[in-house]
Amino acid sequence: MDILSDELSRARAQGAVFSVLHQVSPWGLRFEGHRPLTAHILLKGSGFLVREGTDPIPLQTRDVVLATAGTPYEVVSEVGALTVPIAAAREKPLSPHDLDGPANAIVMCGAYVLSGSVGESLLQSLPAVAIVAGRDQDPAHAAAIDLLAAEALAIDSGQQALLDRLLDVNLVYALRAWWRTTDAAPGWYRALGHPPIRTVLEQLHADPALDWTLPAMARAAGLSRAAFAAQFARIVGVPAGRYLTQLRMRRAEDxxxxxDQTLASIAGSVGYSNEFAFATAFRRQHGVSPGRWRNSQVEELTV
Structure with missing residues (x-):
């Protein structure tokens, strides 16, 4: 079980390129910070990321920026440059002439949609702005950026589909790179470097409905019960039993x-003997019954 792939899939983490902008200095783009997760890649040139209350952050060619929702920010050629809203900058369509023009910078912007508590967990592992510098990218990530740049500079059929998929690839590489540098990485990601705990996590994610007692998890890890419990809590950040409950609840939310599965069917699929036991656990976690929670999600989608 590839846990990162599973988490991204369940978060419906899919990107869409919404602009490839050829800019002539001085230039500036303004973002309101409304989107859950936005990516910016300088395919050419340099600049700065500017947010109120923080020092400007220099950006170089191939740097990848991941920005979460919240504070507005700007991406500019130089500090103090006039900015235009990204929506206005996008209104000018890209033409073959633009590709041969005197652009000092090419900025690609894409947005990711993440949903559910899995998506929220991924977003919580990121700061307001995370930057993966081009010089720090591993060769595979660098190759993916090269493909992005080549496709962004082309005008051909299927371009949007290719850029969208390459943006998804970039997210995986960028998350890996960022999480390697921070203590805020999800607990399950930190555990991937600890084979006994990783083995258990992969099995839990593959089939959370099994009768996973603490002794059963310890046997899967090849550790004593006490050693497993201590290692799991230290590495992942929560006790094994709580992690399992949270995992089951995320699957139930999904x-x-x-x-349109019945509550009884969902209960069995996430490891509860009947819908009453499931409803009790769900209410303890969310404060409302599964049925009421489901109705609230439907209402949100129709508003």
Whole structure:
């Protein structure tokens, strides 16, 4: 079980390129910070990321910026440059003439949609702005950026589909690179470097409905019960039992919001003997019954 792929899939983490902008200095782009997760890649040139209350952050060619929702910010050629809203900058369509023009910078901007508590967990692992410098990218990530740049400079059929998929690839590489440098990485990611705990996590994610007692998890890890419990809590950040409950609840949320399965069916699929036991656990976690929670999700989608 590839846990990162599973988490991104369940968060419906899919990107869409919404602009490839050829800019002539001085230039500036303004973002309101409304989107859950936005990526910016300087395919050419240099600049700065500017946010109120923080020092400007220099950006170089190939740097990848991941920005979460919240504080507005600007990406500019130089500090103090006039800015235009990204929506206004996008209104000018790209033409073959633009590709041969005197652009000092090419900025690609893309947005990711993440949903559910899995998406929230991924977003919470990131700061307001995370930057993966081009010089720090591993060769595979650098190759993916090269493909992005080549496709962004082309005008051909299927371009949007290719850019969208390459943006998804960039997210995986960028998350890996960022999480390697921070203590805020999700606990399950930190555990991937600890084979006994990783083994258990992969099995939990593959089938959380199994009768996972603490002794059963310890056996899967090849450790004593006490050693396993201590290592799991230290590395992942929560006790194994709580992690399992949270995992089951995330799977239940997914089923409640995206399927028409009965509560009894969902209960069995996430490891509860009946819908009453499931409802009790769900209410303890969310403060409302599964049925009411499902109805609230439907109402949100129709507003």
């Amino acid at each position: 089923a409640l919001s995206r399927t």
